[in-house]
Amino acid sequence: MTIQTSKADKATIVQALNWALDDAMAADDQVIVFGEEVADPEGGGLMKVTQGLSTKYGSRVRSTPISEMAFTGAAVGAAITGMRPVIEIMLMNFLAVCMDPITNHAAKLRFMSGGQTSVPMVIRTMTGSGFQTGGQHSDFLEAWFCHTPGIKVVMPSNAADAYGLMLGAIRDPDPVLFVEHLLSYWTPGEPPERGKAIALGKARIARPGRDVTLIGYSRSMMDLPVVAQKLAGDGIDCEIVDLRTVSPLDMDTILGSVRKTGRVVIVHEAVKSFGVGAEVASRIYESLFRELKAPIARVASKDAPVPFAKHLEAAFLYSHAEIEAAVRGTLL
Amino acid sequence: MNAAPDSRTLLAIYRKMSAIKHNDERFISTMLAGRLSMPYYSARGQECIPAAISVLLRDDDYLVTIYRGVHDMIAKGVPPRLIWAEFAGRSTGTCKGKGGPMHVTHPESGCMVTTGIVGAGMPIGCGLALSAQLRGDGRVTVTNFGDGASNIGAFHESMNLASVWKLPLVFVCQNNRYAEHTALATGTSIERIADRAASYGMPGLHVDGNDPLAVYAAAQEAIERARSGGGPTLIEAMTFRFNGHLIGDSGDYIPKPEYAAAVAADPYPRYRRWLADNGHANAGELDAIDAAIKAEVDAAMQFAFDSPLTDVAEVTRDVFADHAA
Numbered sequence: 001m002t003i004q005t006s007k008a009d010k011a012t013i014v015q016a017l018n019w020a021l022d023d024a025m026a027a028d029d030q031v032i033v034f035g036e037e038v039a040d041p042e043g044g045g046l047m048k049v050t051q052g053l054s055t056k057y058g059s060r061v062r063s064t065p066i067s068e069m070a071f072t073g074a075a076v077g078a079a080i081t082g083m084r085p086v087i088e089i090m091l092m093n094f095l096a097v098c099m100d101p102i103t104n105h106a107a108k109l110r111f112m113s114g115g116q117t118s119v120p121m122v123i124r125t126m127t128g129s130g131f132q133t134g135g136q137h138s139d140f141l142e143a144w145f146c147h148t149p150g151i152k153v154v155m156p157s158n159a160a161d162a163y164g165l166m167l168g169a170i171r172d173p174d175p176v177l178f179v180e181h182l183l184s185y186w187t188p189g190e191p192p193e194r195g196k197a198i199a200l201g202k203a204r205i206a207r208p209g210r211d212v213t214l215i216g217y218s219r220s221m222m223d224l225p226v227v228a229q230k231l232a233g234d235g236i237d238c239e240i241v242d243l244r245t246v247s248p249l250d251m252d253t254i255l256g257s258v259r260k261t262g263r264v265v266i267v268h269e270a271v272k273s274f275g276v277g278a279e280v281a282s283r284i285y286e287s288l289f290r291e292l293k294a295p296i297a298r299v300a301s302k303d304a305p306v307p308f309a310k311h312l313e314a315a316f317l318y319s320h321a322e323i324e325a326a327v328r329g330t331l332l
Numbered sequence: 333m334n335a336a337p338d339s340r341t342l343l344a345i346y347r348k349m350s351a352i353k354h355n356d357e358r359f360i361s362t363m364l365a366g367r368l369s370m371p372y373y374s375a376r377g378q379e380c381i382p383a384a385i386s387v388l389l390r391d392d393d394y395l396v397t398i399y400r401g402v403h404d405m406i407a408k409g410v411p412p413r414l415i416w417a418e419f420a421g422r423s424t425g426t427c428k429g430k431g432g433p434m435h436v437t438h439p440e441s442g443c444m445v446t447t448g449i450v451g452a453g454m455p456i457g458c459g460l461a462l463s464a465q466l467r468g469d470g471r472v473t474v475t476n477f478g479d480g481a482s483n484i485g486a487f488h489e490s491m492n493l494a495s496v497w498k499l500p501l502v503f504v505c506q507n508n509r510y511a512e513h514t515a516l517a518t519g520t521s522i523e524r525i526a527d528r529a530a531s532y533g534m535p536g537l538h539v540d541g542n543d544p545l546a547v548y549a550a551a552q553e554a555i556e557r558a559r560s561g562g563g564p565t566l567i568e569a570m571t572f573r574f575n576g577h578l579i580g581d582s583g584d585y586i587p588k589p590e591y592a593a594a595v596a597a598d599p600y601p602r603y604r605r606w607l608a609d610n611g612h613a614n615a616g617e618l619d620a621i622d623a624a625i626k627a628e629v630d631a632a633m634q635f636a637f638d639s640p641l642t643d644v645a646e647v648t649r650d651v652f653a654d655h656a657a
Contacts (some may be wrong), residue, residue, distance in 0.1 A: 069489050077445070077473075079459070081459075101456070105449075107444065112648050114650060117437055193563075
């Protein structure tokens with residue numbers, strides 16, 4: 001089975017990423033893909049994102065042993081020779097066993113070599129609560145990497161962005177962590193424009209509005225439009241900013257929105273403390289403190305490991321009611 | 333079959349050993365004189381290993397080395413004047429003074445990565461070798477590490493991956509018998525690290541790392557296997573480092589008789605005697621090589637100290653390709 005590539009009104013993120021990898025591999029023979037089970041005999045990846053690629057591109061697509069340290073380091077080595085590896089770390093928590101090649105090497109070799117080498121690799125990974133996978137299979141750890149100079153962090157929320165950002169990430173001259181949300185893979189969305197990359201570091205206004213700026217990325221972009229729609233019924237007009245690239249932040253777009261609304265709510269699935277929301281809030285305060293009409297609110301998961309039981313897992317994650325209350329709080 | 337090295341090759345090995353020894357001695361004396369400030373992990377005592385390996389390598393073969401790696405760099409062909417400038421924090425250094433002794437990179441000579449993290453070079457070596465395999469460019473990767481690194485997961489994962497993918501890679505374990513201050517037997521479950529190769533279905537060669545002919549023969553076998561598509565090899569080369577873990581190390585953890593025996597087996601004078609005894613060069617010819625090397629060290633050091641310090645604006649450059657601060 002190959003993933004549907006005919007013209008369609010809608011596309012899923014799985015399709016979009018598969019197309020992006022296929023298009024990138026067809027355009028550039030230095031693009032290679034490896035990771036656990038990514039080749040077709042092993043199933044084409046946990047979520048089938050790489051399905052069909054090994055059949056089409058042969059040894060440029062390889063399933064690896066369960067050795068994240070070795071194959072992530074191997075991606076670093078291939079990248080410094082000018083290849084463009086795209087590797088799959090099956091789940092985001094598994095990044096913990098290959099932090100060294102990412103943070104000590106991929107992120108630093110351009111700097112430590114005085115600009116002589118670069119590491120144009122993409123690390124695809126996926127995560128998300130809602131599947132009762134507990135404390136070691138559903139964390140959002142993006143802040144670890146945002147806190148490491150030298151690596152970019154991309155977290156798309158829909159098919160069109162996933163395609164364009166993947167092409168952008170592969171073409172980017174620096175390492176990119178590309179975080180996919182398990183819950184959003186099969187949600188139909190606008191289809192991508194094939195062959196067109198989206199530059200990293202550019203946020204998108206997902207909904208224009210006057211009263212409050214809602215800032216999110218990844219999973220929260222499934223929730224913010226729902227809450228905004230509800231609040232619109234009460235005459236509260238929310239603007240939604242999808243960060244898309246979490247590091248580097250697109251402060252121009254963020255500040256442009258906040259200048260207009262003067263009110264901010266930041267929503268992410270990662271735990272609240274020391275998270276992306278804290279950095280975004282700090283930067284807004286540094287630039288626009290006097291223009292704010294209310295304190296910035298953060299809505300995020302509880303500061304705890306992800307629990308297993310369904311009701312506990314639901315209680316761990318933020319709720320639409322919390323987002324709504326936070327928005328109303330900025331209007332008091 | 334493998335050929336023994338001719339006189340020209342034997343003297344090339346000697347020249348590299350002499351360059352390693354004399355640069356090392358000058359680094360230390362310059363540090364002690366207060367003119368160089370750096371964490372320096374001397375490889376004095378280990379010079380034979382990279383000298384004998386690198387005469388078998390092409391300029392475009394890839395090298396990965398570690399914080400104790402200046403001998404590997406010099407042997408592979410990184411110009412000492414650029415190393416000196418790097419150590420002195422000058423704009424003319426290999427990495428503009430932003431890498432330092434633990435992170436020298438010089439792609440023109442194949443020195444792709446120097447890591448300060450024990451074991452971290454081996455996964456990267458797998459990737460360099462994967463690139464060569466996919467491109468079919470015939471390049472071989474040599475990844476160096478110490479005995480201590482054979483106990484970290486990266487070693488085992490990399491050996492397995494390299495074997496599964498038949499990568500053109502040579503793992504060189506420079507066994508100097510101490511992992512920082514920990515003796516080999518205290519931290520390693522096996523007497524011969526080369527025996528670990530069997531677990532990964534690859535040949536493991538155990539050699540006297542202070543004997544250029546033994547290292548040369550092992551390297552020749554391993555490099556030929558890698559270049560001909562036969563996959564990786566683990567070479568364990570037994571040696572010793574004379575100046576402790578890093579300069580300033582008192583060496584109290586090394587039993588005095590062991591240290592004395594190691595110094596008595598110093599590969600440099602031993603190889604000089606062997607070359608003379610076997611008619612490859614007389615003492616005068618070897619002295620002439622040393623004198624030329626010392627003059628090169630003088631010039632390299634002068635080049636470094638004549639170069640400008642790296643501009644502080646470099647602190648935020650090279651973080652990303654588009655380095656807007």
